[in-house]
Amino acid sequence: MKVKVQSLDGKGKGSDLELNDDVFGLEPRADILHRVVTWQLEKRRGTARAARERSDVARTGKKYGRQKGGGTARHGDRRAPIFVGGGKAHGPRVRDFNPSLNKKVRALGLKMALSAKAKAGNLVVLDNLDMKEAKTAALKAQIAKLGFGKNALVIDGDALNVGFALASSNLAEINLLPAVGANVYDILNHETLVLTRAAVEQLEGRFNG
Structure with missing residues (x-):
């Protein structure tokens, strides 16, 4: 043309x-x-940068304190999101674009x-x-x-x-x-x-x- x-x-x-x-x-x-x-x-x-969740944090899995008698809340390990250095609760994840x-x-x-x-x-x-x-x-x-x-x-x-x-x-x-x-x-x-x-x-x- x-x-x-x-x-x-x-x-x-x-x-x-x-x-x-x-x-x-x-x-x-x-x-x-x-x-x-x-x-x-x-x-x-x-894509967002992935955050480390509870299963991704390199911390001990040993139970934190006794189940009863401590006068505090019951905790399983130090990976819980409420602790400093713990895993992120419902953090961003990598998506494939x-x-x-x-x-x-x-x-x-x-x-x-x-x-x-x-x-x-x-x-x-x-x-x-x-x-x-x-x-x-x-x-x-x-x-x-x-x-x-x-x-x-x-x-x-x-x-x-x-x-x-x-x-x-x-x-x-x-x-x-x-x-x-x-x-x-x-x-x-x-x-x-x-x-x-x-x-x-x-x-x-x-x-x-």
């Missing part, structure tokens, strides 16, 4: 770029996208996310992210002319454009990622996907290399 390559300042004459149909021309499947997004969200969950998903399914999900944006007409390809002056106000005006929508995910090549990164850092509606960081959740979570020529080459090379 062909898309028009635009310039960030809107002054350059746009040229056509042929996108690889194996990456940008697939029919999106909701079940694949759902599996990959669920996997991503599960992978980034943090490390699901697995086949690499082929993850790759297919990313292709389908890219294809979904292209099919919906929410894909913008820029020649580069160079700016004459790295100012937030100037970038905001340029974005308004290009029509990035409510929010946009901008993906650059190997290295991020420093000027664009500085100018967009104060814009809540713009998020910037290198091509290696492209992922299904962030792509679907933004109204518009913006790719540079370098990003297109990197993404196509990832799947065809």
Whole structure:
């Protein structure tokens, strides 16, 4: 499929770029996208550090004092939670938030996310992210002319454009990622996907290399 390559300042004459149909021309499947997004969200969950409970504490199991006649409460051993150094009662436990998903399914999900944006007409390809002056106000005006929508995910090549990164850092509606960081959740979570020529080459090379 062909898309028009635009310039960030809107002054350059746009040229056509042929996108690889194996990456940008697939029919999106909701079940694949759902599996990959669920996997991503599960992978980034943090687990609590486990506390040592009564059976985990290294203390003597010998009965503490006599059962009767001591004038105090009846205790079995020093591992009880009421003693200093005893085990934690109902403490946090380690939970497994490390699901697995086949690499082929993850790759297919990313292709389908890219294809979904292209099919919906929410894909913008820029020649580069160079700016004459790295100012937030100037970038905001340029974005308004290009029509990035409510929010946009901008993906650059190997290295991020420093000027664009500085100018967009104060814009809540713009998020910037290198091509290696492209992922299904962030792509679907933004109204518009913006790719540079370098990003297109990197993404196509990832799947065809």
